[in-house]
Amino acid sequence: MRGRMTDAAIHVENVTKIYEGDVRALDNVNLTVPRGTIFGLLGPNGAGKSTLINILAGLVNKTAGSASVWGFDIDRDPRNAKASIGIVNQEITFDPFFTPAETLDIQAGLYGVPRNAKRTMELLKAVRLEDKADAYARTLSGGMKRRLMVAKAMVHSPPVLILDEPTAGVDIDLRRQLWDYVRELHAGGVTVILTTHYLEEAEELCDRIAIINHGKLIADKPTRELVNMAQEKAVVVTVEKDITTLPDRSCFEKVEQIDHNTITITYRKDRVNAGEVLTALGEAGHVIIDVTTREADLEDVFLNLTREAA
Numbered sequence: 001m002r003g004r005m006t007d008a009a010i011h012v013e014n015v016t017k018i019y020e021g022d023v024r025a026l027d028n029v030n031l032t033v034p035r036g037t038i039f040g041l042l043g044p045n046g047a048g049k050s051t052l053i054n055i056l057a058g059l060v061n062k063t064a065g066s067a068s069v070w071g072f073d074i075d076r077d078p079r080n081a082k083a084s085i086g087i088v089n090q091e092i093t094f095d096p097f098f099t100p101a102e103t104l105d106i107q108a109g110l111y112g113v114p115r116n117a118k119r120t121m122e123l124l125k126a127v128r129l130e131d132k133a134d135a136y137a138r139t140l141s142g143g144m145k146r147r148l149m150v151a152k153a154m155v156h157s158p159p160v161l162i163l164d165e166p167t168a169g170v171d172i173d174l175r176r177q178l179w180d181y182v183r184e185l186h187a188g189g190v191t192v193i194l195t196t197h198y199l200e201e202a203e204e205l206c207d208r209i210a211i212i213n214h215g216k217l218i219a220d221k222p223t224r225e226l227v228n229m230a231q232e233k234a235v236v237v238t239v240e241k242d243i244t245t246l247p248d249r250s251c252f253e254k255v256e257q258i259d260h261n262t263i264t265i266t267y268r269k270d271r272v273n274a275g276e277v278l279t280a281l282g283e284a285g286h287v288i289i290d291v292t293t294r295e296a297d298l299e300d301v302f303l304n305l306t307r308e309a310a
């Protein structure tokens, strides 16, 4: 049986989770992850990301609301919902005494994947572990284990793959390899959801980003729009003569002196543009000899949004 939102990979409606001890981990969250996206779920520690993912995976019971995976309601159709999702958790969970090939075979058995549909070697190749197929899993490096976890999550060919902070503690090379594989999966039609603390990474990888803070969804936008939302911008201006009194205009948010003839002016780009800021300085009698602007990045957006929502 299919849910109403069949065009969504994930659909979450008014979901609230209250843990024992009255901890409100999720507060009336509404979220739709379109099919075919790489979707970023960002938020500080304890924001509720893992709780949301674990609810979708059927590992945590929500207190209120409804959710569906690939059109399957997680309460009415848990089997199909679970079969539609693959999860890579923060912890590494497999038996260290099995080989990578055995680990994937066992996982395939758990999901009832028919023998002829088993993709063990194909998956091991995809995560560049084919030459480790018969090594003991405990002899794998941290990065290799991480990649084996991804292969394990893909054994039943789910249309949705969720990566919960997959690059925590993974070095830059391995991170890049992991992202290459994520892009390959995505190109093959898999919808990918990832939680990360690395904002640049989300900016680079994700089509769309949602931000969760204190259990509440505070943003959900195409990555570009979210980046454009950073309203505060800054220009660093060097003028000809020493600055004795700081220029004061209502359109400046903040003026800071860097040295005798250099100041940083912070302004809101929805109120003025850099040209107007410079014109205002000229009108105040300053002769500008150098200007640099600082582009906003996701970090700024994130800080602004979480500050506003605090």
Ligand SMILES: Nc1ncnc2c1ncn2[C@@H]1O[C@H](COP(=O)(O)OP(=O)(O)OP(=O)(O)O)[C@@H](O)[C@H]1O
Pocket: 019, 020, 021, 023, 024, 025, 043, 044, 045, 046, 047, 048, 049, 050, 051, 052
């Ligand atoms: N089993 C539990 N019992 C009680 N409280 C819990 C439980 N699991 C999580 N919490 C609380 O719920 C809140 C959300 O936690 P959650 O793990 O979902 O956040 P997170 O965004 O995934 O954080 P992180 O980035 O650190 O993994 C936190 O306040 C956490 O302490």
